[in-house]
Amino acid sequence: MSKIIVAAPPIPGETLPMLRLARLLAARGHEVTVLAGSGYRDAVERAGLGFAALGGAADYDVAEIMAERERRGLEPGPASISYDWTHLFVEPAPDEHRSLQALLERDPDQYLIANVLFLGAFPAAMGAPGLRPLRWAGVSVMPLVYGESPGPMGMVPVGPGGDQRAADAEFAGALGLVRKRLGELLRELGADGEVAPLLDAILFAPDTVAVLTVPGFEFARDDLPPTVHLVGSLPAVDSEGWTPPEWWGDLDGSRPVVAVTQGTLMNSDLTQLVEPTLLGLADLDVTVVVALGGRDPAALSIPVPANARVERYLPFDRLLPEVDLFVTNGGAGGVHQALAAGVPVVVAGTTEDKPANAARIAHHRLGAVLGTATPSAEAVATAVTGVLADDTIGDNVTRLAKIYGEHDAVGLIERLALG
Known part of the structure; x- marks a missing residue:
């Protein structure tokens, strides 16, 4: 100890x-x-x-x-x-x-x-x-x-x-x-x-x-210092004690599931990404699951479409195995957890590290990049339908998920930190 x-x-x-x-x-x-x-x-x-x-x-x-x-x-x-x-x-x-x-x-x-x-x-x-x-x-x-x-x-x-x-x-x-x-x-x-x-x-x-990344996500570089290590992603938060909502049975594999979140910090204005996603996918044959990062569903300014399910909080360790595509504002945590679970991503966002994450997703063809923090409903729908239909993206993400699975981030950090 x-x-x-x-x-x-x-x-x-x-x-x-x-x-x-x-x-x-x-x-x-x-x-x-x-x-x-x-x-x-x-x-x-x-x-x-x-x-x-x-x-x-x-x-x-x-x-x-x-x-x-x-x-x-x-x-x-x-x-x-x-x-x-x-x-x-x-x-x-x-x-x-x-x-x-x-x-x-x-x-x-x-x-x-x-x-x-x-x-x-x-x-x-x-x-x-x-x-x-x-x-x-x-x-x-x-x-x-x-x-x-x-x-x-x-x-x-x-x-x-x-x-x-x-x-x-x-x-x-x-x-x-x-x-x-x-x-x-x-x-x-x-x-x-x-x-x-x-x-x-x-x-x-x-x-x-x-x-907290893996070689298959990063650009190839030959100048990485020996003190810097790519260790993989941390496991998703353990959902022990969490009770699924009544609609959880709707995620039965009968049609694709698209999850969307704006994270826990950039979620004060849900018109940026959550609402365009709800509107853009309302008429598609998909189930849309919205995780509001702690916000009250009453914060939405639009009616919830019939094909959508909205919750204040959903644990990713339970959600991601049920998901076919993840729409996110591009923060590293959500992106890595989705890719590690074998789920392609559609990313928005233009601040902090989001452009760098988007550049890697585009380079390795791991999903789609919207190029804005405030996409239109049509742009989200086009990106989602394109990624779901692209077998190359699916294969790329599957291969990358295996690389994540080869990394024990916690064990590697423990060994690096304690010498």
Whole structure:
């Protein structure tokens, strides 16, 4: 048994996979303390894990930051990414550092497994006063993006005829300002040394990094550092104790099942993807299953079509085996869980890591890419019917699911983290 701190910034898409990992590590006999936003205390303690709340600016509400006036006026692209990285990851870093130090001062004999966007381990690793964990393992939910000019592998989508080099340069310039701010904060804490470009730094600074992906999903690269490992995807949340809704018997294989979700963070406006999917598929011979990521079904502004079933929450470990196609806004967690279950995807979304995920789906022909966060009902219907009829996509996803099945993400992370 080892003592492990599992840390993450308070963003659902970054924290929830780390909480799942924490539970699975505890089930293997380790003593786990989760360092996360105070809003996750109840979930962590219900799981029987130790909990420590992030302090100060590190304990923020992501919805409030995204709703700030300066953020609302930014279009998807380098400027919005720069704003998000600065306010969600860089400015909280000093208080993440202090929160981590408090745990290590209480007991220095601990390992750290941190989401790579948790920057609180950077100061001590770069010479600032403080304790370092026995070993620092990073876990990346994002796809593998690093290097001077990631191009179509990266997070800046360019349409037909667009200038990828110019887009990459603009993106690098925006992240350069974020990097400069991180350097200033680290120096204020007593750190020395130069901060690498951020997409490189988050992968190369930890002692080891586990990326929650597989080779068949990533672009082939021959420059992967030996400390970075593709470990597969985490298993879906265990649904023990969950009771299926009355309509569950409708998923009897008599016609294709299409599931749709906007996740748990980007689900405040269901007109973006859920409602176009409901409208576009209403007259097709499919069953549409909607998981609202915790929202009340009353939030829908349209009547639910006869071929649709809507629930506030559905566990993916029970849902995905019944599904023929998954429509998603493109977040890494849902995409990987679907592909690991052998389910093709139709992806929307233009922010965070979604363009990078979409680029990989298009490159490997694992589904369809809508290229917008707000597709029309007709565009969704066309994509869904096209993917369901495409045997090549089905074969590609089946082959990829076997690769996922060859990876034990939790076991690999355990071995990498504990040395």
